[in-house]
Amino acid sequence: MPDAGCRLTPRGPLKGLRVIDLSTVYAGPFAATMLGDLGAEVLKVELPEKGDSLRKLPPFKGDVPLWWKVTNRNKRGITLDLRRTEGRALLGRLLPDFDVLVENFRPGTLDRWGITKRWLHEINPKLTILRVTGFGQTGPYSHRPGFARVFEAMTGFTNLCGEADGPPLHLGFPIADAIAGLFGAVGVLAALYERNDNERNSRDVAKGEEIDCSLMESMFRIMEFLPIEYDQLGAVRQRSGSFSQYAAPGNIYKTRDEKWASIAASTQSIYERLCLALDRMDLIADKRFQTNPERVANRQALDAIIRDEIAKHTLQGLGKKLDEHEVGFSPIYDIADIFADPHFAARKALVDVPDDQLGTVRMQNVAPVFTNSPGAVRHAGPSLGQHNDEVLRALGLCPDEIASLRESGVI
Numbered sequence: 001m002p003d004a005g006c007r008l009t010p011r012g013p014l015k016g017l018r019v020i021d022l023s024t025v026y027a028g029p030f031a032a033t034m035l036g037d038l039g040a041e042v043l044k045v046e047l048p049e050k051g052d053s054l055r056k057l058p059p060f061k062g063d064v065p066l067w068w069k070v071t072n073r074n075k076r077g078i079t080l081d082l083r084r085t086e087g088r089a090l091l092g093r094l095l096p097d098f099d100v101l102v103e104n105f106r107p108g109t110l111d112r113w114g115i116t117k118r119w120l121h122e123i124n125p126k127l128t129i130l131r132v133t134g135f136g137q138t139g140p141y142s143h144r145p146g147f148a149r150v151f152e153a154m155t156g157f158t159n160l161c162g163e164a165d166g167p168p169l170h171l172g173f174p175i176a177d178a179i180a181g182l183f184g185a186v187g188v189l190a191a192l193y194e195r196n197d198n199e200r201n202s203r204d205v206a207k208g209e210e211i212d213c214s215l216m217e218s219m220f221r222i223m224e225f226l227p228i229e230y231d232q233l234g235a236v237r238q239r240s241g242s243f244s245q246y247a248a249p250g251n252i253y254k255t256r257d258e259k260w261a262s263i264a265a266s267t268q269s270i271y272e273r274l275c276l277a278l279d280r281m282d283l284i285a286d287k288r289f290q291t292n293p294e295r296v297a298n299r300q301a302l303d304a305i306i307r308d309e310i311a312k313h314t315l316q317g318l319g320k321k322l323d324e325h326e327v328g329f330s331p332i333y334d335i336a337d338i339f340a341d342p343h344f345a346a347r348k349a350l351v352d353v354p355d356d357q358l359g360t361v362r363m364q365n366v367a368p369v370f371t372n373s374p375g376a377v378r379h380a381g382p383s384l385g386q387h388n389d390e391v392l393r394a395l396g397l398c399p400d401e402i403a404s405l406r407e408s409g410v411i
Helices: 025-036 066-071 086-099 117-123 148-154 175-200 215-219 227-235 268-277 293-298 297-312 315-324 334-338 342-346 388-393 399-408
Strands: 018-019 041-045 076-078 100-103 130-132 210-213 250-254 260-265 327-333 350-356 359-364
Touching: 018 025, 018 086, 025 066, 025 076, 025 100, 025 175, 025 388, 066 315, 066 359, 086 117, 086 399, 100 175, 148 175, 148 215, 148 293, 175 210, 175 215, 210 215, 250 297, 250 350, 260 297, 260 315, 293 297, 293 334, 315 327, 327 399, 388 399
Parallel strands: 018 041, 018 100, 041 076, 100 130, 130 210
Antiparallel strands: 250 260, 260 327, 350 359
16 A cells, blocks of 8 residues: 555546635535545635534544545645635635636525636636536525435435335435535536637637536436336336335345345346246246246235245355356445455455544545546545645745734634
């Protein structure tokens, strides 16, 4: 493993890209972190004293916020009160050196502080601006507050989660934030590609794009066929517990030793190999189960048979049989299982990361993996204002000026 000093140097396909992250909590910061993982240099800006609200969310080790350490990894951190004239002026001095700005305030908030699109592009015409919001920059709901669960519920996702005869269920994790962050990062990369392409084909300076990325639309996009299914068939898809709605058998099954396994026979060949692995070749010829549409129509009956067969095996024995017959399955892992799994280890999916408060911490490695120019997790999320002096000195401020800004609450 490289030493900590080596890992502080950005490397990866986005090396040289510079991002200033004004956003808070999860979706916006996650977008910026995705860029940082792939080599971009990211500067995180927080309000003095208060900081990002993510610092207040569990889990904690003592008073150190652990979620923060992952979501804001690979970033330097400064404090700056953008609501004040002095803070806005310092932001203006920073901007010429950056390619991308990420923000997730409610629409119009930055404008009220004088940080308008026009002001930003007067300082840096090439600046790409990613705006991450709940409902988007326009529309009747644009000024409503919103969190991940709002958009998981609003886009039909939550309605699909839960047992058929039970209430809708939320996940215990804000998946809509992560999804929007991914869409935001993709949007930035597309905008930069277009900007660079325009520069190659024109003598004019390419104008930086403004990207309107909403949690609502990002989450709705991954619902994939629900809109066309309703449009063309009038069907309103509902909950089905752990049953696969598209292929049968597909469910979570309990083994003889009280463990859980997820199995999905999503193609005809896999279904037949599953029957062979369970020594139930008769199920292949059963007229109720000969094709996937027939199996889905009769999934309750088929699932009862599969459930009884799996209950005869231990998890280890079941896994051996299914592996031998090339049937995809997985035990239901918790995080301790993941830490112990040899494939995660072989793939280096967990990585040791230096942190200024905790020493060395372990977290997810960079995804996806690049062969020629891999990204890296260089350091965990910074402490509040950790790089104030370093960044402001680079702007030409003397120690007395920095001390005065700190005393007045600008940083």
